[in-house]
Amino acid sequence: MDKLFSNFNLAMLNLWLGLCRGETGLPRVIRDLGYRHKQVELTFQNSAGKPVQPELIIATSHLGHAIMFEWKAGVNTDSDQLERYAHVHRDDLIRQANLQPAECSTHDICVVGLDENADRLAIGIKQGGYPFPLVAVESDGLVLKLNHFAVKSLTDVFIPRLEIDFNMLPTSIIPFDHNSQYWEIAHTIIPQVIHYMASADSMFTIDHLGADCTPLWHLSLSPGYRRTLSERIKRVIEEAAAHEFKAYLRRDRNAEARTHSPTWQIIYNPRKQVFDKRSADYRRLKSLAEDFIEALRTGKRNPDQLMFDFPYSEKNTD
Helix, strand or coil: CCCCCCCHHHHHHHHHHHHHHCCCCCCCHHHHCCCEEEEECCCEECCCCCEECCCEEEEECCCCEEEEEEEECCCCCCHHHHHHHHCCCHHHHHHCCCCCHHHCCEEEEEEEEEHHHHHHHHHHHHHCCCCCCEEEEECCEEEEEECCCCCHHHHHHCCCCEECCHHHCCCCCCCCCCCCCHHHHHHHHHHHHHHHHHCCCCEEEHHHHHHHHCCCCCCCECHHHHHHHHHHHHHHHHHHHHCCCCCCEEECCCCHHHHCCCEEEECCCHHHCCHHHHHHHHHHHHHHHHHHHHHHHHCCCCHHHHCCCCCCCCCCCC
């Protein structure tokens, strides 16, 4: 379980998004009840004027029900956080979380944690007298451990359990988050940058790169969450452009007034070379990508990796 959920928050986010989307290998009952993903990491004000930030909001107009999720990788709940959630009213969801009235006639705050921590997590919910459902992640599925959902048909899904093969857990809906290591982010975004090169693109923006790597980038990720992920993506590209990909990428700050996003020029593009030289260039790019990811993972960089022997005229003179 520890290895499977090394990033518990990201695993739960992809799991529940996958359940709403009916991803292959996952049970379809959540989707069949009409639940669809609405907002990821949206911060809004409750009826008392205090901020809440659910990990994920899903809703169904079929049942008139919305769920705000709070993942708990550890053993404790936050009493202040639970109290703030208790003051979220239907009007808050409509006016500030952009839900339709038909999607939130009722709503729940669902705490999700590992089964081994369920008893501890339940303490805070019980002490506050909150009706929040507590769902525990077991090795073979999800189990409702405390309280009930406002919709009986959803409660019944988790009794005795919603069986899930966690080997089928989707990983690419949201491939990385704010807890991901930089090398994990690079593992997703650097192949996409190489794809831009293979497509003879002349530049790319961080926003474009994020959207190409994350299907829900503009659809469900809150602006704040996109900014957080964009900053981490930018850090990775800056590191790549300063080292292994120095000869390929250059920041274009002049273009950013137009693109409104950090922008990089592709200054050396194998696609523009004669056909018989492309395959060698693409092999080099693949090797550089592997070297870069390994350097981020280990914190060690071989100086020889930074030495390039260019048979062409394009060189980075920065």
